Amino acid sequence: MSKRLATIAAFLTIGLYIGALAAPMAASAHEVYVLTPQQISQGLAASSPDPFTAVPAHEKLFLIWGTITAVAMLLVMTASVSPFFERLCDPFLMKLKKYAPLIGRATLGLSIMASGYFSSFFGPELPMDASFPPAAAHALGLILLVAGALVCLGFLTRLISFLGICLFAVLIYQYHLYMLTYVNYLGELILFLILGGGMWSFDKAIPALAKIEGLFASVAERLEKYSFLILRVLFGLALFFASFYAKFLHSDLALATVNDYHLTNYFHFTPLFLVLGAFIIESLLGLCFAFGFEIRFAAIFFTFFLTLSILFFGEAVWPHIILFGVNLTLFFHGYDKYTLEMAVVQRQREGEPVL
Structure with missing residues (x-):
């Protein structure tokens, strides 16, 4: 076991090292968390520059970083599918899988509680009193606090997940495509609508609730194999859209972040090139999460990337609970037959890629 842990620790070190290489291009994952309302309004109203126009001025650097990224991904994949590392690590990693739903449930519950406590839907830019009258917003905040605690305990998990999906639909009506930024929440809600409370939950421990769970057993068995596929795809979509929205479609938001925090003093590139790198x-x-390519490595890298962002920009922690939690959930769960890497390798042996 010590050898397995040492090997996994080595992979984690590789992930952090490559993350450090990419740090010069890092910027806030959600620029709206660190900019003023006036800056956000100006950024959304302005005609933003295309980040790819920065390539000619940094063509050599662009090629160098592109080569480093491609080689790093190839090396990680080669090690990840190595029979030696699989034999060494898979027995340990397979034991983690059963805890993935538990981590996901705790993540969803804590995220819902945080939304209720801070009276905002999923992020500070979506205050409840912008969607509901003050009294109703206050009451809804209290309801979310209780609902999140119940999800953490695994009490009426499917019912709360269903109601959460209904609330998400209401917010889509108000915020339209912007809600793609938060479809990671939708992925978690759908996951537990399918799986229910799972292990260490009141839904299984209390006989009356267990009977209710049993009513969904046949549907759950048919859909369970798609549950983590749905979570992966929606999590990946949320990351991609958040980046596309703030660093490409409205790149002035990211440029304002670069300028406000004087990132060019640390990294001697043009602001637009930094935005392009982060994008x-x-x-x-x-894309790695959505298609199922190097899932565990992507989770390690993104966790490091998030931590850098929070520490440097002083972002609020609570909107990132869902991101840290889903990263950990996907690290524990790993691969399934719908992941790209399993299909590309066309595996004839048991086990799965290490990273």
Whole structure:
């Protein structure tokens, strides 16, 4: 076991090292968390520049970083599918799978509680009193606090997940495509609408609730194999859209962040080139999760990336609970037959890629 843990620790070190290489291009994952309302309004109203126009001025650097990224991904994949590392690590990693739903449930519950406590839907830019009258918003905040605690305990998990999906639909009506930024929440809600409370939950421990759970057993068995596929795809979509929205479609938001925090004093590139680097990194992470390519490595890298962002920009922690939690959930769960990497390798042996 010590050898397995040492090997996994080595992989984690590789992930953090490559994350450090990419740090010069890092920027806030959600610029709206660190900009003023006036800056956000101006950024959304302005005609933003295309980040790819920064490539000619940094063509050599662009090629160098692109080569480093491609080689790093190839090396990680080669090690990840190595029979030696699989034999060494898979027995340990397979034991983690059963805890993935538990981590996901705790993540969803804590995220719902945080939304209720801070009276905002999913992020500070979506205050409840912008959607409901003050009294109703206050009451809804209290309801979310209780609902989140119940999800953490695994009490009426499917019912709360269903109501959460209904609330998400209401917010889509108000905020339209912007809600793609938060479809990671939708992925979690759908996951537990399918799986229910699972292990260490009141839904299984209390006989009356267990009977209710039993009513969904046949549907759950048919859909369970798609549950983590749905979570992965929606999580990846949320990452990709958040990056596309703030670093490409409205790149002035990211440029304002770069200028306000004087990032060019640390990294001697043009502001637009820094924005381009962050856009590419976050987009690649989203695609890795959505298609199921180097899932565990992407989770390690993104966790490091998030931590850098929070520490440097002083962002609020609570909107990132869902991101840290889903990263950990997907690290524990790993791969399934719907992941791209399993299909590409065309595996004839048991086990799955290490990273």
